[in-house]
Amino acid sequence: MSMKALEFDRRYGELDVVVTAFVGQEPESPDPDLPPPALQAYLRHTWHTRPWALAVAEQQLREYARNPPGRLRLRIGEFYPVPDIGLPESRTQSWLSDMADHIKRSIESGDVPPPATPQTHWEWHARFGELGQFLGGWFSQDMPDEFEDHDAAVRDYKETADGQLVARLVGEIHELLTFGLEEHEYVIGIAELGMEVEPPRPHSVESWLLTVAEFLATAGPDYGK
Known part of the structure; x- marks a missing residue:
């Protein structure tokens, strides 16, 4: 049985926003110490519009990485299927953890990115x-x-x-x-x-x-x- 909208938002709503920001973008960063450009776009926009959502995103990404769904639960709609963003399946969970780490560092540093011209398709439409x-x-x-x-x-x-x-x-x-x-x-x-x-x-x-x-x-x- 598929999840209802309220349950989906509570468990995966902000995770979905983060992953959607990567559609059509490179999932990895040339510099491992920096977030990928798509995540930089998400951080820049979210800091200025919904800063409270950053902690939600960090929690949802990390929880999904720790407890990946099995194929059956995905098939019956009880879990959020992460869209294909160009990563091998074996890398998905560690990638989610890496993105959660970047978001956590951004929150803890409190370094709000300055406003800038949108750099990705997602950021243009979000802004x-x-x-x-x-x-x-x-x-x-x-x-x-x-x-x-x-x-x-x-x-x-x-x-x-x-x-x-x-x-x-x-x-x-x-x-x-x-x-x-x-x-x-x-x-x-x-x-x-x-x-x-x-x-x-x-x-x-x-x-x-x-x-x-x-x-x-x-x-x-x-x-x-």
């Missing part, structure tokens, strides 16, 4: 959740078939999304623009967040996002006018 929904949902490769132009897609988002989510998106756009990135770096960022079409000409990524934020922050309901 800019609503922007990822907006770009991935309204500006996928199907956008030209669904909307007349970019402005029509933005209007559709404004008209259909909850006002609190719109406000959150405006804040995330302004946060992203504070990075002061080069154009090619912004291109990489919005691609990580799901945008599959180019901004409308003659806009750069930065100028288009600023235009979008200004429209969403000021445009009111039409009321048929």
Whole structure:
């Protein structure tokens, strides 16, 4: 019998967040004294958003490493199956312990990583959740078939999304623009967040996002006018 959501979260919820941060990333670090880049991204984001979750992650990773499930219990859904992140099965338990050790050292040192531009796919989406929904949902490769132009897609988002989510998106756009990135770096960022079409000409990524934020922050309901 599969676990219920509450039991899963209590036992494996934060473990799942940590492991998910490694999907598509190297599981090991070139420097054994430093966390792998994916774990650095998790630590950086979590320190600034949910610092209490670090201790939960350390505990859940270490407990799973000490008490790995058997194949039967995995099959019937009583345990969390660690996704394949490119490690041999024989290395999984020791790897979990190593990641728990890195998290423990981070907690005990109290050395909070400074904010930085996201470095992994997971970190982009963890930090800019609503922007990822907006770009991935309204500006996928199907956008030209669904909307007349970019402005029509933005209007559709404004008209259909909850006002609190719109406000959150405006804040995330302004946060992203504070990075002061080069154009090619912004291109990489919005691609990580799901945008599959180019901004409308003659806009750069930065100028288009600023235009979008200004429209969403000021445009009111039409009321048929």
